[in-house]
Amino acid sequence: MEIKSDFLIIGSGIAGLSFALKAAKFGNVSLVTKREKWESATFYAQGGIASVLSAEDSFEAHIKDTIEAGAGLCHPDIVEMVVRDGPNRIRELMEFGASFSKRMADSRAKDFGVGVNNIEELDLGKEGGHSKRRIVHAKDMTGQEIEEALLKAVKAEGKITIYENHIAIDLITHSKFIEKLNGDTCWGAYILNKKSGDVHTFLAKGTILATGGAGKVYLYTSNPDIATGDGIAMAYRAGASIANMEFIQFHPTCLYHPKAKSFLISEAVRGEGGILRLKDGTPFMTSYHPMKDLAPRDIVARAIDFELKKSGAECVYLDITDKDPAFIKTRFPNLYEKCLSFGFDITETPVPVVPAAHYICGGVLTNDCGESSIKRLFAIGETACTGLHGANRLASNSLLEALVFANRTCIKAQGLAAKDAAIPRIPAWRTGGAVNSDEAVIISQNWDEVRRFMWNYVGIARSNKRLDRAHRRIENLRAEINEYYWNFTVTSDLLELRNIATVAELIIKCAMLRKESRGLHYNIDYPETDDKNWKRDTII
């Protein structure tokens, strides 16, 4: 089947849905998403969205905090643009129907009263690296509030067709011989309907990658299962420029419990006074950074890693027991209940935590309007590398980035719908001689192997030797996975495996290129930051 639209959006998180709502005013929109429409990293976001909304704060302070966290690689023009546009985008999100927590007159109040429409009344939280309170949140379930509000708005809009359980396989690029000198043009993507097994050709005048992050490349991650880096891998295969893949953010505090799947304990807990302690109760962040427990994330995650390696302990502890239990239960109801379900009452005992892969600062290289290096191909949200985060993202800046770039990208792309574009004739998907696999065990074996060696060799602290080992392994695995891909009928598991292997290879390559330590990339063989040679993006 061939489906033609003005805009093809791949992904239904905050980036894809916000873009869809805007683009629907200019043309028809198809949005494909590989599971149920709500399933996304966005849905699980806890802390909130960073923006300057109080008289005590300033754009200059938010810009400074972002640039300091980014360890010399943020693009100052992009930081300034995103920070200054923040309040407009928060207002717009509230107009779409999202409601956020209201400031409490009394810290023992019963409810954080999600349902505020007036920006002046918002409760503003604090997180690592922020010098001021500026995190707009809906208790500790900010992402769920945003995702549900956007999905409702999309439904009400009525002109956006959502295809659930449809996974993009690869982008369709094409150029006439005469245009070849100017590079390829993207005209859509081949998409697998997971239920029927059919592959459809989705053609569009503009294709928007909003496929989120790649946490599943690592054995331990706060990310949901959808985070397999598909957009980055597809763009790379299509020939787009990819940047800064070595900068993987590890969130310092994920619940340490065999059944908790690295459940995130929001940085907002430390923002409200939570303290990291060793098993014997010693607070240790005082020796690592003047901001102590609220230092930027790279510093806190590395400090925990160092302490764990030094003592051989399996976890450290996050302690918020000093706070009034009523406050904890109303400010963090989800965290409280979830921890309780694993046997930890956070109002009474410190909770065991470890770092886990959380966010990818690199991705598809874009300009300030979301344009990739391939014509008619755009990238927004966590899939993109816009220059905002540099070598380390400031907490709660990613939801903000997704909103700002969805808006700017739509302004840039809207004209594509109006113009008649001669979409070239694209052949339908051909299965060739592929047959159904009789060896699905290869998928689970390789899936496990990639994620494990990425965790052990390309984690918080790296070395030349470990990177070399990882490189050798990924080359072998990629060859094996490719052979499997060409011989057998595509399934969603196979596509995701192929993508995590591609993203793993990109992370390893970028990490090998950067011969220094900076932000989230720490190599024990080059422990110093080398501004003279390396104050620049790594572009592949």
Ligand code: FAD
């Ligand atoms: P996502 O929300 O991840 O959406 C990606 C979409 O793409 C999904 O719908 C997925 O199914 C779809 N998709 C992927 N591949 C394909 C494919 N091949 N075909 C079709 N569809 C595909 N950031 C903050 O700023 N503040 C926070 O408080 C915060 N808390 C977080 C808490 C957790 C637990 C996690 C995991 C992340 C958190 N982050 C937070 C990061 C933030 O949530 C993400 O960076 C952001 O939501 C990404 O939005 P997105 O729209 O780019 O991608």
Ligand code: SIN
């Ligand atoms: C958190 O709530 O700690 C996550 C915030 C983020 O990743 O920005």
